[in-house]
Every structure is written in structure tokens, then in C-alpha cells.
Amino acid sequence: MQNTHQIYHKSVVYGILFILLIPIAATFAYALSARWGASILPEGFTLHWYIQLLSDPRFLAAFGRSLFVCLSALLLATVLILPMIFVIFYYYPKLDKVMNILILLPFAVPPVVSSVGLLQRYADSDIVLVGTPWILIGTNFTIALPFMYRAIANNMMAIHLRDLIDAAHLLGASTTKAFWYIILPNLKKGLMASLFLSFSFLLGEFVFANILVGTRYETLQVYLYNMRQTSGHFTSALVMTYFLFIFICTWLASRFNRGVQL
Secondary structure: OHHHHHHHHHHHHHHHHHHHHHHHHHHHHHHHEOOOOOOOOOOOEOOHHHHHHHOOHHHHHHHHHHHHHHHHHHHHHHHHHHHHHHHHHHOOOOHHHHHHHHOOHHHHOOHHHHHHHHHHHHOOOOOOOOOOHHHHHHHHHHHHHHHHHHHHHHHHHHOOHHHHHHHHHHOOOOHHHHHHHHHHHHOHHHHHHHHHHHHHHHHOOOHHHHHHOHHHHOOHHHHHHHOOOOOHHHHHHHHHHHHHHHHHHHHHHHHHHOOOOO
């Protein structure tokens, strides 16, 4: 009876996985096809569309801009969130309940509403932010905040923070040294997993980038949107390249996530 249940469960899982892979496989095949219109199967395969994509200066520039914005936002998030979580859990543990509510705000407020509010706030400001990467770095920080805070906070609880700090104090270490040499190495896997997970979300962000900067600072998602009217083969190659990059980031996040409580 147990084997029957296992076979049924595996069949359901593999069936769903197969259904999810069909559009990905079709997109990949279309990106490799020379022509595919009047027949069921492609009329030949070619790497022309990938070569055209990877040799397009506009694509490379958009990809570089997306990397700059995402990595800058993650660096800012790491510098601000990591010490903040340590202070909350060691000195003010009751604030964790407040933070659990605050980190839900990026999900409660739609990006379109946030974008309109930011436009109204900074459009006529003396500080030029609209149309620059700096406003995207700020908005991406708010997107990464829930993922990084929850992941690192759970990891912080798993390592018994207060016991480690008290033990370091008994051995003569200050709180700062205990954080750098004891706490931080224990948070390494959780931090890296949250960074890769956040990166995969940030790279696909479109609403903020399209409304706040658009073509003035064309990111990868805006480039994909602007190229939608070109050849379907070219667009499919772009989508598959983006999917492969996100898949690698997600795989790395799962590797770092092994053995870490998230």
C-alpha cells in the first residue's frame, strides 16, 4: 500500500514538472530553430540568434546595468541589514515583532503605487533621482529587505546568538570582536543563500525600472520589453539566456541553503 502511495505521489510530481518544462523546452527549441512556421517541427537549427544576442552592445549594456543595480542594492542591504539584525536580536529582541510587520510592506504596497509616489516626491526635487540608477538601488533595497531579513533572522535564532556572545565575553572578547569573528562566520551560509535568492528576484524586477527610469537607464527587463516586437527567435534566445542565469543563481542559493534553517 505504501509503495502504491509513493508511486502516485511521484507520478503527480513528475507530471507537474513535465507540464512546467514544456513551455521552457518549446522556447529553447524556438530559439535554436532557423525557421519554424508552417511545420510542426523546426526546419533546421542554428546558433545565429544567440550569437546575435551576445554580440548586441545594447544587450550587454543593459545586462551590465542590471548587474550594477542589483549588486549595489545587495551590498547596501548587507551593510545595513546585517548589523541591524544583530542589534535587534541581541539588544532589543522585542523589536523583531515590529520588523516582521514592516518587512511585509513591500508586498502590501504594489510597485505601481510605490512608483507613482516616488515620481511625485522626486520629480521636482533638487536631488535628481528619477531616471538614474540610484533610485532603482533604493527600490531594490526595499525588495531585498524581506528576503534577507527573514533568512538571516532565522539563521540568527538557530545559532543561539546570546549564548555565543556570552561565551565570547567570558573569554575576554568584546561584543564587536564576537560579532566579526564568531557570529558573522556562522551566518555566512544563510547570508549567501539570501543574497542569491534576492538577486534572482531583483534581476527580474520590471515595474520600478520601467516607470522610474525607462530607456534613460535601460535594464535587462526593460530591454526585453523594448525588444518584444523584434524576431521571436531573438526574443526566445534572450528569454532562455535570462532563464539560465536565474537558474544558476537559484541553484547556488539552494547549495548554500543546505544545512541552514530558513
